Amino acid sequence: MAQGPIFSPVELGMITDCTLQYHFWRQTPAEPEAVALAEVVGETIAYLHAAGGPQRLNLPATLRDMTRFIPAIYQDNVPFQTAARQMTANYHRRLKTEWARVIASNEAVALNIRLGRGLLQVEGVVERVDKEEEGGITAVQFKPSPRPIPTRNLETDIETTLWHALAAAAYPDKRPVRVKYLWLYHNREEGVELSEKQYRANLEKVKGRAQAWLGGEILARPGPYCAACPFKYRGCPVYQNEIPADLPETLTEEEAADLPDSPLSATFLARNQSFAKDGDFVENKTDP
Numbered sequence: 001m002a003q004g005p006i007f008s009p010v011e012l013g014m015i016t017d018c019t020l021q022y023h024f025w026r027q028t029p030a031e032p033e034a035v036a037l038a039e040v041v042g043e044t045i046a047y048l049h050a051a052g053g054p055q056r057l058n059l060p061a062t063l064r065d066m067t068r069f070i071p072a073i074y075q076d077n078v079p080f081q082t083a084a085r086q087m088t089a090n091y092h093r094r095l096k097t098e099w100a101r102v103i104a105s106n107e108a109v110a111l112n113i114r115l116g117r118g119l120l121q122v123e124g125v126v127e128r129v130d131k132e133e134e135g136g137i138t139a140v141q142f143k144p145s146p147r148p149i150p151t152r153n154l155e156t157d158i159e160t161t162l163w164h165a166l167a168a169a170a171y172p173d174k175r176p177v178r179v180k181y182l183w184l185y186h187n188r189e190e191g192v193e194l195s196e197k198q199y200r201a202n203l204e205k206v207k208g209r210a211q212a213w214l215g216g217e218i219l220a221r222p223g224p225y226c227a228a229c230p231f232k233y234r235g236c237p238v239y240q241n242e243i244p245a246d247l248p249e250t251l252t253e254e255e256a257a258d259l260p261d262s263p264l265s266a267t268f269l270a271r272n273q274s275f276a277k278d279g280d281f282v283e284n285k286t287d288p
Contacts, residue, residue, distance in 0.1 A: 004119035009162035016158040016209040020220040024231040041144040043069040053099040087184035104129040109170040136176040139167035146185040150228040154192035161202040
C-alpha cells in the first residue's frame with residue numbers, strides 16, 4: 001500500500017476537531033519568538049537529560065548552559081530569557097523527584113492507521129517516558145509556553161489519544177499507558193489514563209474525520225475547542241457576526257476581515273520524513 005500523508009498528533013487533533021481550523025492553521029506563519037522559546041527550553045531539557053539528570057547537573061549550571069541555546073536575536077530580550085529561565089528552573093526542581101522513573105527521552109516514534117480508503121501515518125517525539133510501579137508507562141509531553149493553560153477534556157482529546165497510541169506502539173509490553181502534560185511555565189501537570197472503550201471511540205473519530213479531510217472536506221465544526229481557537233474571529237463563518245467589542249490585544253478588526261471569505265481547496269505539502277518505527281497499527285485486544 002502506498003505511503004499515506006504524515007501528521008503529528010497536534011495536526012490530527014485539529015483535523016478531527018475542525019478541518020477549517022486546520023486549514024487556516026496551515027496557512028498561518030508560526031510566531032518566531034514562541035517557536036524559539038520552545039526550542040531553547042527543549043534543547044536545555046534534552047541537555048539536562050543527556051548530562052545525567054539534576055543530581056549531576058545542578059540548576060545554576062543548567063541555566064548557564066541554557067544561554068548557549070538562545071539565538072543571538074534574543075540575547076538581549078529580557079522577557080524571553082526570564083520565561084526560559086523560569087520554565088527550566090521549574091522543570092529542574094521537579095525532575096529531582098522524578099528522575100529515578102525516567103526510562104527514555106526524546107524518543108521518535110511512528111505508526112500507521114488504516115482508513116477505509118487508504119492509510120495515514122502519525123509520527124511524533126515522546127519527550128519523556130516514565131516507568132510506573134505496576135509495570136505501565138507514562139508518556140510525558142512538555143508544554144513550554146507562558147500562555148494560559150487551555151481547558152480541555154483529556155479523555156476525549158484527540159492529541160492525547162494519539163500520544164497514547166504512539167507510546168503504546170513503542171512499548172507493546174507495557175500496560176497501562178498514561179499520558180501527562182507538563183506546563184513548564186505554570187509548573188502544573190495534567191494527565192489521564194484512557195479506558196479501552198474511550199480510546200477506541202476516539203480513534204474511530206480520528207479515522208472518520210481524517211477520511212473526510214483526505215476527501216477534501218473543509219468544514220467548521222463548533223465545539224468546546226472553539227474557545228481557544230485563534231481563528232474564532234479571524235475567518236470562521238460560525239462566529240462572523242459575533243466579533244466582540246473588546247477584541248484580544250493580538251487581534252484587530254482589520255485582521256479579523258483579512259482572511260478570504262471562501263477558503264482555498266485542501267491540499268497536502270510534500271514531506272520527506274523518516275520513521276523510527278514502521279508497520280501497521282494493530283488494535284490489540286488488551287487494555288490500551
